Amino acid sequence: MDFQIPESVESLRKQMREFVESEIIPLEKHYDYETGRMPENINQQARAKVKAAGFWTPHLSKKEGGLGLDQLGTCIIFSELGRSPIAPYIFNCDAPDEGNMHLLALAATDKQKELILHPLCEGTLRTGFAMTEPSPGAGSDPTSLQTNAEKVGDKFILNGRKWYCTGANGAKYIIVMAKVNGSFRKTTMFLVPTTAKGYTMVREIGLMGSHGPGGHCELNFENVEVPEDMVLGRVGEGFRLSQERLGPARLTHCMRWTGLARRALSIAREYAKEREVFSSKIAEHQGIQWLFAECATEIEMGFLLTLKAGWLLQTGQDARQEISMAKWKVSESLCKTVDTAIQICGGKGYSRDLPLELFYRDARAARIADGPSEVHKMVIGRNYVSGKWDA
Ligand SMILES: Cc1cc2nc3c(=O)[nH]c(=O)nc-3n(C[C@H](O)[C@H](O)[C@H](O)COP(=O)(O)OP(=O)(O)OC[C@H]3O[C@@H](n4cnc5c(N)ncnc54)[C@H](O)[C@@H]3O)c2cc1C
Known part of the structure; x- marks a missing residue:
């Protein structure tokens, strides 16, 4: 090694x-x-x-x-x-x-x-990826997918509602996951231009963190015609391709979140080394050193899991278990680290004089987007119990 x-x-x-x-x-x-x-x-x-x-x-x-x-x-x-x-x-x-x-x-x-x-x-256009639907549609459980594409001649007629499509406001194309002719097994990805007739960006959803350039949007598809040559991959390949997309994408989230957690902790270190309380620097109090120890170790554990999952992908091996472990661990450590950093910085941490309050709100999405922690734990636990993966 x-x-x-x-x-x-x-x-x-x-x-x-x-x-x-x-x-x-x-x-x-x-x-x-x-x-x-x-x-x-x-x-x-x-x-x-x-x-x-x-x-x-x-x-x-x-x-x-x-x-x-x-x-x-x-x-x-x-x-x-x-x-x-x-x-x-x-x-x-x-x-x-x-x-x-x-x-x-x-x-x-x-x-x-x-x-x-x-x-x-x-960088001359932006895109969105539309999988999640409002209840009772697909969210944590993709088998609830409702959006459907009916094959008519050489076209598909797409109907459905999506939400939480990041970046959709101003995007040129949306990659839409939909069943075909009502069959879940035939779930397919469609490339839909946002100029298509019947496509509506209903609203940008108001939320606690950053919106990015194109928000997080609710979308409606009403009899949207998609020509055959705008199917991505083949009909029925939707879930296989979504796994190909989501695995590495979850890992790149982990990489970015590791950077954010490291920065949050270093902001707290700077403050704690400079500010004095009860006749010594905040950083000299053992209770605070333990907080740094916990967060630094969590960040390192998450990063090592991320590296291992990356190595498995790089060497063509099955990385699904390690990606779930990394996604769960890194998202939870990010939230814990940012919360701890705010605590160490006291009132200044809670204020907008430091960027920690923004990190805190942005970080909260990490435990939900791309599979909530509970779903990743379910996958990890199932793989362990079935013996598919051993510790
Ligand atoms: C900032 C942000 C950006 C996003 N961007 C996109 C995007 O670009 N495209 C897209 O398609 N989606 C996107 N999403 C949606 C995201 O992937 C979903 O929110 C996520 O998959 C969970 O689905 P849901 O919101 O429908 O939660 P639900 O399915 O309603 O689940 C709610 C809660 O139930 C609990 N739960 C679920 N399953 C289990 C279980 N098996 N055991 C125990 N508890 C469970 C969890 O606590 C979960 O948080 C985004 C979400 C956020 C927050």
Whole structure:
């Protein structure tokens, strides 16, 4: 077992840390608390800087304009840029576009790549991924899927309602999961342009954290015609492809969340080393050192799980159990770490003089999105009990 970071990745990691510290974190002051997003002109200027620095879409191969990193390199670089919640969009590797790029690279036809993937990699369009539905539709349990596509001649007629589609406001295409002719077994992914007749972006859902550039939206599909050549992959491949998308996408969430947790803890360390209470620095009190110990260990455990899952993916092995473990552990540690950091910083931690209150609200989604903690624990436990996976 080799824990040494390759020299080329380590050098890139240092450059990324420096770039995020000097070019990205200072922009956080522009974050608009009213709208829950960054001003788009600031984002665009920063994106131009990222491109000029050669860090654009870091997860892609060099041929596609990225850094040509393997899974482990991606873990290390993403956890650096995750230190700022505004960085992933600026580097063009935010959810859902980053996962959608991976999916399209895997399953899109040349025409679909031309239409969607290439502009997505260049950052000239955005996309959404619509799986979740309002009750009684699909959420934690995908078998409740209601959205349906009826095959009529050489077209599909799509009907259904989705919600929590991240980035849908202003997106050009939505990847929609739907049954075909009422058959769950034939669940398929459809590429729907947001200009299609019968498509409505009903609303941006009001929520506690950031909205990103395109919010988290509720969508309606009423008799939307989708031509056959806008099926992604083949009819009936929806769930297989969603696993291909969600596994690595959950892991890239873990990488970004590791960066955010590390930054939160380091903000608390700075405060605790400087502020004095009861005749000694806060950091000198053992009760506080134990809090740092708990959070630092949690972050490290989560990151090691993330690296192991990344290594399994990189070596072509089944990583589903470890991805669930990482998703559960890292999301829970992020929430615990940010909460602890606020506690250590006292009133200042709760105020907007520090970014921790924003991290706190953003972090809360991590335990729900892409499978709630309870669902990942169910999967982990089932695999253990059945003997499919052993500890
Ligand atoms: C910020 C954010 C962004 C999102 N982006 C997208 C997106 O882009 N595209 C998309 O399709 N979806 C997206 N989602 C939706 C997300 O994937 C769902 O919220 C999630 O899968 C849970 O589904 P649900 O909300 O319907 O919860 P429900 O299915 O209603 O579950 C509610 C709760 O029930 C409990 N529960 C569920 N199953 C079990 C079980 N087996 N055992 C014990 N308890 C259980 C859990 O506590 C769970 O939180 C996003 C969500 C958030 C918060």
